[in-house]
Amino acid sequence: MEKNIATSIFESLSSGVRLDVFRLLVKKGKDGLVAGEIATALNVPPTNLSFHLKALTQTGLLTVEQEGRFQRYRANLRLMLDLIAYLTEECCAGHPEQCAELREASECCDAVLPALLSTPIKF
Amino acid sequence: MEKNIATSIFESLSSGVRLDVFRLLVKKGKDGLVAGEIATALNVPPTNLSFHLKALTQTGLLTVEQEGRFQRYRANLRLMLDLIAYLTEECCAGHPEQCAELREASECCDAVLPALLSTPIKF
DNA sequence: GTATTATTTCAATGATAGTTGTACTATTGA
DNA sequence: TCAATAGTACAACTATCATTGAAATAATAC
DSSP states (O other): OOHHHHHHHHHHTTSHHHHHHHHHHHHHGGGOEEHHHHHHHHTOOHHHHHHHHHHHHHHTSEEEEEETTEEEEEEOHHHHHHHHHHHTTTGGGGOHHHHHHHHHHHTOOOOOOGGGSSSOOOO | OOHHHHHHHHHHTTSHHHHHHHHHHHHHGGGOEEHHHHHHHHTOOHHHHHHHHHHHHHHTSEEEEEETTEEEEEEOHHHHHHHHHHHTTTGGGGOHHHHHHHHHHHTOOOOOOGGGSSSOOOO
């Protein structure tokens, strides 16, 4: 993952409205929600919501599909996993024993995602 | 995790400098680095780096410890795991079969962190 | 075609973040 | 005590983001 993509994703989620939208769509899974349902659920004016949906879609955190006059949005969980992998690249400089100590110091945990990601995650 | 804490963390990582700092310290593990070493490694002016280190420390992503006249910074990996758990809370409304379909649609992956987190992560 | 609904685009405003230089504090060593 | 070093705090400037209302686009229903 490129750095500017990662920062865009973080910036996307640094707004309370956008964080609420993403988490709501994570809960909804493959069904997703249309824009109006999101606006109702979160009590955000449509104009403002549209602004935030655009930001989330541009970073790739959401996908959008037209359904008649509705726009259906869904969360892109794969991108989130890629982001996690990027963040933890070369964790502890490849010394697992250091990871164990760091885990103790910062209450860090063993990683168990490696098989699922192109880049292993090693806490 | 509270929403405003989560947004603060994302905002922390939405800057290229801060993202570089965090990833560098993840690599360094428990040893961490003192401020001057970070400045040298990333080629950031001390004044500017101090600004970003303060932001990262205030959100809890970094810990800081005084060593004589040096300030040693370390990454807090546990907080990152808590954040991931928060993001994926109630994923797919508790219907694993939906998660599977969403995984297919967005190239999402099976989750394997549950035992390590207070809140299960279920993609 | 006309009206209605869903959503977005645009423009204007106020608020907030990033960078830099200068000045300051604190620790070390002579 | 005095000088040197590590790092931070502050102020000023620029740039960018969030919010809102009004207008525009696009699809459906009558």
